[in-house]
Amino acid sequence: MTARLDTTTQSPQLFRKFGEISMALKKSSLEHPLQALVEIRASQINGCTFCLDMHVKQATLQGEKPLRLHHVAGWRESTLFSPRERAALAWTEALTTLSPQGVSDELYRQVRGEFSEQEITELTYAVMVINGWNRLNVAFRTPPGVLDQAYGLDKAGLAV
Template sequence: MTQRINFQEKGQKALKAMYALGGYLAKSPIERRLLNLIYFRVSQINGCAFCLDMHSKDLRAEGETEQRLYLLNAWREAPFYSERERAALAYAEAVTVLEGHEVSDEIFEAVSAHFSEEEIIDLTLAITTINSYNRFNIAFRTEAGSYEPGQFAVH
């Protein structure tokens, strides 16, 4: 597929606004590795090749195992994820898909058991932000493969 718009080049004004969200999330009490795991899972759901490439590379650079990355799509059946990660993954899927147009009480109670209210707000912001990036990259057919770990890191 041919890239429609070079979002990283032509979308600098829009990206600047989105980078501000990344700057906020970089200061979140939620572990960076967990945020990247959420970004990777949401990108799997949405089928965003650019973001899958990016977050898999960032996760591996942070020490994530290949096994956990390969099995993330089946995290419910795999024994490699903590209860906190499982709660975050279930919440990320619920917020991304919005099946029935809501997040179930069961999922919200599970995430509330592992995250503070501030962290749930940050988690929700992280999920909605990666969903936005996925939509831009899919709409513009941003080409995957050239990302270098940490390339868009907030300093």
């Protein structure tokens, strides 16, 4: 895959601001393993190999179990995820693939049963942000792994 252009040099201020939102989410009340699941699932749905590669490597470095990472795509059938994680994954899917009917009351009740109002807001921002990154990297064909060394992701031991 050949990158179409480098957004960091074409629009550095916007790239920096979007990065600031991402960093603020890392300081939110949502636990990091949950955020990783959200990032991975949205990236799978959106076909963003750059983000999928990055977030699997980050999750690995943070101690996530490999089998759970393999099960994210089939989380509904897997027994490896808690009710809280399942609610977050369902919310991620609903917001990533918005239906004409929007988000159902049933799903909102499920999410509300696992998350506080603040956490639901932060979870929604997490889904919004990863979808934005996905769209940016899919549009401009950012090759997976190009920032591994810069972000320390080469330490995950997942290079080809």
